[in-house]
Amino acid sequence: xxxxxxxxxxxxxxxxxxxxxxxxxxxxxxxxxxxxxxxxxxxxxxxxxxxxxxxxxxxxxxxxxxxxxxxxxxxxxxxxxxxxxxxxxxxxxxxxxxxxxxxxxxxxxxxxxxxxxxxxxxxxxxxxxxxxxxxxxxxxxxxxxxxxxxxxxxxxxxxxxxxxxxxxxxxxxxxxxxxxxxxxxxxxxxxxxxxxxxxxxxxxxxxxxxxxxxxxxxxxxxxxxxxxxxxxxxxxxxxxxxxxxxxxxxxxxxxxxxxxxxxxxxxxxxxxxxxxxxxxxxxxxxxxxxxxxxxxxxxxxxxxxxxxxxxxxxxxxxxxxxxxxxxxxxxxxxxxxxxxxxxxxxxxxxxxxxxxxxxxxxxxxxxxxxxxxxxxxxxxxxxxxxxxxxxxxxxxxxxxxxxxxxxxxxxxxxxxxxxxxxxxxxxxxxxxxxxxxxxxxxxxxxxxxxxxxxxxxxxxxxxxxxxxxxxxxxxxxxxxxxxxxxxxxxxxxxxxxxxxxxxxxxxxxxxxxxxxxxxxxxxxxxxxxxxxxxxxxxxxxxxxxxxxxxxxxxxxxxxxxxxxxxxxxxxxxxxxxxxxxxxxxxxxxxxxxx
Numbered sequence: 001x002x003x004x005x006x007x008x009x010x011x012x013x014x015x016x017x018x019x020x021x022x023x024x025x026x027x028x029x030x031x032x033x034x035x036x037x038x039x040x041x042x043x044x045x046x047x048x049x050x051x052x053x054x055x056x057x058x059x060x061x062x063x064x065x066x067x068x069x070x071x072x073x074x075x076x077x078x079x080x081x082x083x084x085x086x087x088x089x090x091x092x093x094x095x096x097x098x099x100x101x102x103x104x105x106x107x108x109x110x111x112x113x114x115x116x117x118x119x120x121x122x123x124x125x126x127x128x129x130x131x132x133x134x135x136x137x138x139x140x141x142x143x144x145x146x147x148x149x150x151x152x153x154x155x156x157x158x159x160x161x162x163x164x165x166x167x168x169x170x171x172x173x174x175x176x177x178x179x180x181x182x183x184x185x186x187x188x189x190x191x192x193x194x195x196x197x198x199x200x201x202x203x204x205x206x207x208x209x210x211x212x213x214x215x216x217x218x219x220x221x222x223x224x225x226x227x228x229x230x231x232x233x234x235x236x237x238x239x240x241x242x243x244x245x246x247x248x249x250x251x252x253x254x255x256x257x258x259x260x261x262x263x264x265x266x267x268x269x270x271x272x273x274x275x276x277x278x279x280x281x282x283x284x285x286x287x288x289x290x291x292x293x294x295x296x297x298x299x300x301x302x303x304x305x306x307x308x309x310x311x312x313x314x315x316x317x318x319x320x321x322x323x324x325x326x327x328x329x330x331x332x333x334x335x336x337x338x339x340x341x342x343x344x345x346x347x348x349x350x351x352x353x354x355x356x357x358x359x360x361x362x363x364x365x366x367x368x369x370x371x372x373x374x375x376x377x378x379x380x381x382x383x384x385x386x387x388x389x390x391x392x393x394x395x396x397x398x399x400x401x402x403x404x405x406x407x408x409x410x411x412x413x414x415x416x417x418x419x420x421x422x423x424x425x426x427x428x429x430x431x432x433x434x435x436x437x438x439x440x441x442x443x444x445x446x447x448x449x450x451x452x453x454x455x456x457x458x459x460x461x462x463x464x465x466x467x468x469x470x471x472x473x474x475x476x477x478x479x480x481x482x483x484x485x486x487x488x489x490x491x492x493x494x495x496x497x498x499x500x501x502x503x504x505x506x507x508x509x510x511x512x513x514x515x516x517x518x519x520x521x522x523x524x525x526x527x528x529x530x531x532x533x534x535x536x537x538x539x540x541x542x543x544x545x546x547x548x549x550x551x552x553x554x555x556x557x558x559x560x561x562x563x564x565x566x567x568x569x570x571x572x573x574x575x576x577x578x579x580x581x582x583x584x585x586x587x588x589x590x591x592x593x594x
Contacts, residue, residue, distance in 0.1 A: 001051045002164070017070075022105075025083060027041075029151065030150050042056065042163075043164050048175070051163075053164050083105075085108045087202045087205075105178070110173075110178075111173075130169065186486065193520060194523075203542075208322075211309060216305075230295045230298070233291050254288070261285060276296070279292060312338070322338065331511075331519060366586040367552070367588070367589065368540075368585070370583070372522065373583050375521065376428075376431055383484075385467075388460055390577055403426070408423075429442065434454075483519075522570075522573075529569045532569065538562065
């Protein structure tokens with residue numbers, strides 16, 4: 001591996017990269033957060049077993065001047081540019097005014113598409129596919145902790161070897177994964193969805209979203225007052241002082257002092273169980289149970305959201321910057337970390353208050369939320385080809401009312417709330433392979449009534465039953481199921497002799513194509529929206545993706561145009577036998593926009 005630390009050496013390296021049809025690059029930086037990390041070097045490889053490292057240790061002007069020597073390589077649209085976890089390197093390049101216009105190949109995402117259930121970090125991939133164990137970063141900067149030093153201070157020759165090796169390994173992994181993607185007919189999914197999405201997500205992460213910290217502080221104080229009241233009530237009912245946050249003490253109060261059930265559930269270790277599921281089943285036995293459940297849910301709101309989100313605001317930008325991962329959820333969905341903005345509560349009125357604190361960048365903007373309406377049910381209609389379900393969506397009927405009318409044998413205008421709720425449970429339950437036992441619990445009915453409802457559902461939607469049986473059959477034969485974009489989910493346990501394990505795999509066989517197709521569709525929509533917003537020079541920005549919803553910072557004078565563009569691209573991302581419908585709303589906070 002070469003250390004390229006002079007101008008003539010750089011010129012020679014650039015010539016070599018210009019002549020190569022593809023090259024791999026990797027940035028070395030001072031940290032894992034691209035917002036605050038500085039680049040200290042970059043490695044390149046365009047031939048197996050060879051690599052070069054360019055140190056970037058001068059002041060910012062010198063660093064930018066050296067990076068600019070490589071600019072034309074990154075902006076060459078004909079080049080194939082390879083990286084492992086490309087999104088990180090892209091964000092680093094963006095900080096220094098560079099962008100990538102070539103075709104990209106991220107080895108981490110390539111492996112994810114080939115093996116969605118595995119781990120995708122470079123060391124694992126090198127050992128698995130190249131039979132090689134890379135140099136550990138700890139040999140350069142020490143173990144994590146306060147004694148860890150910066151890459152900036154590490155021995156230059158060692159850094160050069162480490163960085164060169166990264167680029168060389170990644171280059172070799174591309175040679176392995178490229179043909180495998182072709183063999184499994186996964187290149188379209190990779191090149192047309194996952195790779196263009198990297199750029200879109202990088203920009204969304206860089207943009208971040210504004211948080212109204214004062215709103216959250218006020219909400220936190222409100223929660224503190226409510227928790228104090230609840231605590232008083234609970235201790236009064238218990239007739240003694242105890243620590244509500246201790247499951248052990250709470251168990252003793254509920255099952256020994258108050259004896260609210262004669263068969264107290266136990267954990268594996270023999271302690272009383274006070275999990276949420278257990279308590280939910282005991283509501284109605286004693287009023288203390290509901291109070292404890294309320295206490296827990298408010299406590300979680302306070303600690304996980306109201307008190308922690310303000311700490312996530314970046315000092316540099318004054319905004320919250322989440323990190324999206326394309327390689328965690330095996331179904332193809334995105335996930336979000338530090339902080340996770342995909343699990344901001346929505347089910348309870350108090351939980352939804354958290355969304356009030358997410359606000360537009362200034363008074364000249366609004367937050368626009370665009371949400372697919374019942375996309376998973378529409379996909380099941382399209383995949384199963386069930387005529388009754390397709391007709392209901394084509395006629396723009398309320399699918400839960402329509403299902404209720406069919407399974408209870410009444411006219412749509414005779415469907416009452418209880419019928420609709422039961423139909424809704426079965427509509428969504430079917431996607432997840434719900435049993436009569438599970439449905440009975442969801443709708444508070446006997447198992448025989450739940451079984452009748454399920455049987456009646458399949459009688460009305462015979463195509464859905466066929467689709468489910470066919471999905472399981474396909475999975476048994478080929479070991480995997482596919483989404484509409486040919487994304488695969490492998491189901492190793494589909495032929496297991498253990499009924500419980502096999503049952504879980506069968507439910508995945510039904511659900512993975514539905515959830516995965518929904519993920520494919522919104523990813524395509526995001527790519528197309530991003531492309532068109534760029535082409536038409538919008539100053540509005542796409543900020544968040546929360547499964548079936550996209551959130552934008554919309555400039556007020558662009559709002560009407562943006563709505564048309566977003567609707568067009570979301571509703572027509574793919575052609576299905578059922579219409580895709582998007583619900584949209586704009587407001588000055590996320591709660592009111594949703």
